[in-house]
Amino acid sequence: MTRKNVRITGLAALAMIATLTVVGFPNVKANDQPSEAATEVKIDNFVFGPQTITVPVGSTVTWINKDDIPHTTVSTDGVFKSKVLDTDEKFSFKFTKAGTFSYFCSVHPKMTGKVVVQ
Amino acid sequence: MFSKVPENNEGVLNLPRINFTVLSFFPIQGFLGTGATFAADLNLVVQIIMGTGLIVGWFLAKRQRYRAHGICQTSVLFLNLLMTGLVMWPSFQQQVKPALTKALHNRYYEAATIHAVFGTVAELLGLYIVVVAGTNVIPQSLRFKRWKLWMRAELVLWMIVLGMGFGTYYAWYIAPFR
Numbered sequence: 001m002t003r004k005n006v007r008i009t010g011l012a013a014l015a016m017i018a019t020l021t022v023v024g025f026p027n028v029k030a031n032d033q034p035s036e037a038a039t040e041v042k043i044d045n046f047v048f049g050p051q052t053i054t055v056p057v058g059s060t061v062t063w064i065n066k067d068d069i070p071h072t073t074v075s076t077d078g079v080f081k082s083k084v085l086d087t088d089e090k091f092s093f094k095f096t097k098a099g100t101f102s103y104f105c106s107v108h109p110k111m112t113g114k115v116v117v118q
Numbered sequence: 119m120f121s122k123v124p125e126n127n128e129g130v131l132n133l134p135r136i137n138f139t140v141l142s143f144f145p146i147q148g149f150l151g152t153g154a155t156f157a158a159d160l161n162l163v164v165q166i167i168m169g170t171g172l173i174v175g176w177f178l179a180k181r182q183r184y185r186a187h188g189i190c191q192t193s194v195l196f197l198n199l200l201m202t203g204l205v206m207w208p209s210f211q212q213q214v215k216p217a218l219t220k221a222l223h224n225r226y227y228e229a230a231t232i233h234a235v236f237g238t239v240a241e242l243l244g245l246y247i248v249v250v251a252g253t254n255v256i257p258q259s260l261r262f263k264r265w266k267l268w269m270r271a272e273l274v275l276w277m278i279v280l281g282m283g284f285g286t287y288y289a290w291y292i293a294p295f296r
Contacts, residue, residue: 046294070213109146110153
C-alpha cells in the first residue's frame with residue numbers, strides 16, 4: 001500500500017466516523033423518548049416513571065415499587081386496582097383494549113400516570 | 119361495600135369482593151391542596167376542631183361549668199375514637215403495619231408509629247378519666263383523686279399527640295411533594 005493510499009484510507013475512515021457520529025446521535029436521542037415497547041413502570045420517590053407509557057394492545061404493563069414507602073396503582077375508571085405494594089412488590093395488568101387509561105396511587109392521589117394502548 | 123375492580127398482583131381476578139376498608143367510602147382526592155386523600159384531609163380538619171374543643175372544655179371547667187365541660191371532653195374523646203376507626207387505624211394498618219420492621223429507619227413510618235403509640239395512650243387515659251368521672255364502674259382503689267392533675271396531664275398529652283398528628287400529615291402528604 002502506497003503512502004497516498006494510506007492517506008486516502010485514513011481520510012475515508014475519518015469521514016465514516018464523522019458520518020456515524022452525526023447520523024448516529026439522533027438515533028440515540030430517539031431511544032431516549034418514551035418507548036412503545038416499554039412495559040414496566042417504576043414507582044420511585046413518589047413518582048410513576050415514565051408518567052405516560054404507550055403500548056400495543058395485548059401488552060402487559062408491570063408496575064414495580066422501588067420506593068421504600070407503600071403505594072398502589074388504581075385506574076381512574078375502575079379497570080384495574082392493585083393491592084398496597086411494598087418495596088420491590090409488583091403489579092401487572094394486561095391491556096386488551098385500545099384507549100387511554102389514567103391511574104393514580106390511592107394512598108397518595110397526587111401521584112398520577114397514564115397508559116396509552118394503541 | 120362491593121368492588122368490581124380486579125385486585126391481585128396479576129390483575130386478572132374479576133370476581134366481586136367485599137371490601138371492608140371504610141376508607142373506600144370517601145372520595146379519593148383531598149380538598150386542602152396537599153398530596154393527601156379526602157379522608158386524611160377530613161381527619162385533619164376534625165382533629166383541629168377537636169383540639170379547639172378540648173381547650174374550650176378546659177375553659178368551661180375553669181368557669182366551673184362542669185356538666186358542659188364533661189359533655190365537651192367526652193364528645194371529643196368519642197369523636198376521636200370514631201375518626202381512629204374510620205381513618206387512622208385503616209390507614210395505619212394498610213401502610214405502616216406491614217412495614218413495622220423498618221418503622222424506625224424512615225421518617226414516613228417513624229412519625230406514624232410514634233403518633234399511634236402516644237395516641238393510643240392518650241385515648242385510653244381519656245377513656246379511663248371519663249369512666250372514673252362519669253360512672254362508678256371502677257373500684258375505689260383504682261380511682262384517682264387528684265382530678266386536676268390527671269385531666270391537665272391528659273390535655274397536655276392530647277396536644278402533644280395532635281402535634282405529632284400534624285407531623286405525620288406533613289411527612290406523608292406535604293414533604294414528599296415539595
